[in-house]
Amino acid sequence: MWETLNQIFRVPSLRNKILFILGLLVIYRLAANIPLPGVDVLALKRLFEENAFLGLLNVFSGGGLSNISIVLLGVAPYITASIIMQLLTTLVPSLERMYKEEGEQGRQKFNMITRWLTVPLAGLQSFSMLSLLKSQGILGEIAPFTLAVIVLSATAGTVFLMWLGELITEKGLGNGVSLIIFAGIVSSLPTMISRFIATWDPSQFFIYVLFLLVAAVTIAGVILVNEGQRTIPVAYAKRIRGGSTIGGSSTHLPLKVNQAGVIPIIFAVSLILIPTMIANFLVNSSNTKVAEAAVTLSGWLQNQLIYGLIYFVLVVVFTYFYTAVVFDPNKISENLQKQGGYIPGIRPGKTTAEYLYHIMNRITLAGALFLGLIAVLPFVVQGLTGISSLSLGGVSILIVVSVVLETIKQIQSQMTMRSYENL
Numbered sequence: 001m002w003e004t005l006n007q008i009f010r011v012p013s014l015r016n017k018i019l020f021i022l023g024l025l026v027i028y029r030l031a032a033n034i035p036l037p038g039v040d041v042l043a044l045k046r047l048f049e050e051n052a053f054l055g056l057l058n059v060f061s062g063g064g065l066s067n068i069s070i071v072l073l074g075v076a077p078y079i080t081a082s083i084i085m086q087l088l089t090t091l092v093p094s095l096e097r098m099y100k101e102e103g104e105q106g107r108q109k110f111n112m113i114t115r116w117l118t119v120p121l122a123g124l125q126s127f128s129m130l131s132l133l134k135s136q137g138i139l140g141e142i143a144p145f146t147l148a149v150i151v152l153s154a155t156a157g158t159v160f161l162m163w164l165g166e167l168i169t170e171k172g173l174g175n176g177v178s179l180i181i182f183a184g185i186v187s188s189l190p191t192m193i194s195r196f197i198a199t200w201d202p203s204q205f206f207i208y209v210l211f212l213l214v215a216a217v218t219i220a221g222v223i224l225v226n227e228g229q230r231t232i233p234v235a236y237a238k239r240i241r242g243g244s245t246i247g248g249s250s251t252h253l254p255l256k257v258n259q260a261g262v263i264p265i266i267f268a269v270s271l272i273l274i275p276t277m278i279a280n281f282l283v284n285s286s287n288t289k290v291a292e293a294a295v296t297l298s299g300w301l302q303n304q305l306i307y308g309l310i311y312f313v314l315v316v317v318f319t320y321f322y323t324a325v326v327f328d329p330n331k332i333s334e335n336l337q338k339q340g341g342y343i344p345g346i347r348p349g350k351t352t353a354e355y356l357y358h359i360m361n362r363i364t365l366a367g368a369l370f371l372g373l374i375a376v377l378p379f380v381v382q383g384l385t386g387i388s389s390l391s392l393g394g395v396s397i398l399i400v401v402s403v404v405l406e407t408i409k410q411i412q413s414q415m416t417m418r419s420y421e422n423l
Contacts, residue, residue, distance in 0.1 A: 071157035077122035126154035182403040228257040260322040268314035312372040319368035329356035
């Protein structure tokens with residue numbers, strides 16, 4: 001390990017890229033710890049312990065939301081805008097052509113539209129979040145002008161982080177947005193460790209051991225599923241052009257087990273907990289029936305068993321939905337046929353598309369069940385241990401492991417290219 005790090009830092013270009021990225025992440029962490037005034041810290045902590053939706057948003061804001069900092073929303077609006085644009089490519093043919101057929105220039109236009117969409121989403125989400133915090137008594141009375149300044153500051157903070165993420169991405173050592181989220185998750189580790197030490201109970205030793213075993217198995221499972229893929233053999237027919245033979249080679253088509261990543265979890269938690277947020281707004285309604293219905297709905301959704309079951313089912317459903325959006329067996333079959341490729345034993349065309357659809361459905365089931373278990377993992381761990389101070393965020397582990405694996409691959413790729421250049 002130390003030898004590998006030594007080799008990395010011996011390469012000036014790679015060392016400068018790593019130091020540049022670390023510097024940007026330090027700037028981001030400084031911004032995430034500049035709080036807005038007038039916040040009730042105790043009430044804020046209690047709200048985050050009770051609301052899983054805000055906990056997930058806090059993960060994607062890198063802790064900026066729990067501090068009510070100037071980067072209140074982090075990169076969450078940018079992620080939302082990216083998801084919306086990806087979904088629109090399946091509905092708007094012009095966007096699909098722009099992204100897939102117009103090359104680098106088309107992707108630059110597509111990314112610019114995503115950036116512009118991020119701005120109104122950030123303004124809307126910051127206003128909604130401030131309204132929720134105000135209704136919970138965490139923020140006091142805010143004058144309209146002050147509220148406008150705070151919303152503009154939070155929107156500017158999101159745009160600033162989006163810019164930092166793109167600067168990081170340009171260095172070619174991983175996705176900048178993912179690295180920002182990764183930095184926010186890792187920054188919370190000292191707080192978690194200190195809280196664990198403060199609540200240490202020797203009589204719970206075997207429960208602590210169980211917790212560590214579950215954490216180790218979870219990390220191993222995330223690596224296994226994240227790297228898992230089904231390889232489909234592909235052969236190319238021989239063709240003769242101008243007296244020379246073209247083709248006749250064989251390769252494979254990799255189908256990932258977790259094709260959708262963490263996006264189904266984002267969709268599911270948004271869908272199930274938006275009604276909870278609406279119910280919290282309506283609890284203090286002047287209409288008695290509306291207030292009673294809001295209290296009933298809020299209590300029903302806060303039941304851990306009901307919430308966990310609904311959450312699990314929604315994650316599985318959205319995994320299939322998003323995989324269907326990003327994976328088109330008909331287009332893959334068409335491209336293979338145009339290039340003279342075929343799957344041995346399977347007829348080209350419609351039969352190949354049906355075969356790929358069948359295989360993808362089977363491996364997506366494993367990926368969907370895995371994401372569902374990851375989503376409800378905190379409830380399972382707390383149910384097994386019975387200790388609320390022990391929390392194992394499956395989503396956080398999924399993000400951290402994915403980012404680490406991707407960054408390692410990028411660094412190894414750049415070191416390999418440098419080795420070839422030296423040769």
